[in-house]
Amino acid sequence: MKILETRGLSVGHGATTVARDLDLEVAAGEIVGIFGPNGAGKTTALLTLAGCLPAHGGTVTALGSSVGRSTDARALARRGVRLVPEDRGLFRQLTVRENLILGLPGRRAGKSALDETLDALPKLRALLPRRAGLLSGGEQQQLALARALLGRPKLLLVDEMSQGLAPTIAMGLLRMLKDQAAEHGTSVLLVEQHVPMALDVVDRAYVFGHGRIMFSGTASELAGSPDLLAAVYLGADSKAARGPAGGSSLNPNE
Known part of the structure; x- marks a missing residue:
């Protein structure tokens, strides 16, 4: 069962679009990671999905209901979507x-x-x-x-949970989220800069770059692509964007 699905989603701030054509899916009880270099639109996408920012285009379906431009964070929270922002709130x-x-x-x-x-x-x-x-x-x-x-919540959106934390503490919290997913069927979509750590707990991953999704696949497929992992920190190039066998990727130069 899909808890979250976007098709052709575009996100941004004000009149500026920072990422477009985002097709994202999160299933019930699944943990999905969004990775990519700074400025790739990861947090903007998460805030849009939480109802904190209006979408610039595309469609969002959360918990079986369409999310429109007028749907705010409180309305989504009542449906079972909760956000843990980067500043903790x-x-x-x-x-x-x-x-x-x-x-x-x-x-x-x-x-x-x-x-x-x-x-x-x-x-x-x-x-x-x-x-x-x-x-x-x-x-x-x-x-x-x-x-x-x-x-x-049925869907938990978590932004940069490990920021400023010791690795052992961050890993403990990530494992707690995995336990919540296993025990209660909570779906988790997390934005995280510490990719190797997050790959230990996520089921699937997306990599953002050049304003689009550069990779979509399993955690093991991403872990097996050192070029793409390097692109997460350095910015995606055409070699990294090809991605590993098994995952789907987009080369912006094609």
């Missing part, structure tokens, strides 16, 4: 507990949902009375993920 002056309560559906303090989430991220229990602004970077990221998971 926390209320720094509020406590950890208060931030979590804001993530509950209808803002009801559902004890079972809260306990279930804290079981997945147990280090947060001891931090419940602490202000979010006093947490470390790793603790803030755990809180941001916990707040999103409290809504029991």
Whole structure:
């Protein structure tokens, strides 16, 4: 079952389109990564899918319903789409507990949902009375993920989760997401710069470059293409854009 599907999606800021012709799919319980060099449009695409930015063109279907230009983030959240933004989006002056309560559906303090989430991220229990602004970077990221998971989302959109975190902490959080996908059928679409780390948990991957999708395939196909992996950091060229056997790719020069 497709949780998310886009066809010919174009995204950008204001009048400027930064990526176009994006055909993306995420199935139920699947973890999909979006990779690419800085400025490739990865975060812009994620914010568009979350309803934070209007699409410049194309179609988006989320959870079986069409997403129009007037569909905002709150409407998508009610459908079961949750975003963990790059800046984590926390209320720094509020406590950890208060931030979590804001993530509950209808803002009801559902004890079972809260306990279930804290079981997945147990280090947060001891931090419940602490202000979010006093947490470390790793603790803030755990809180941001916990707040999103409290809504029991069907689709979780995660932007640059590992940024500023020690590799061991980032890997632990990625594995937690994989557990959520396996246990609860949560679908995850994540933008991540640390590609080798993310390839340990994603099922499939897209690589953005030159304003388009340069590669679409499985994690193992991407891991087997050193040229394409180099392009993620250095910018896609025609050699890298050919991609590995088995995955589909687009050469912008053709």
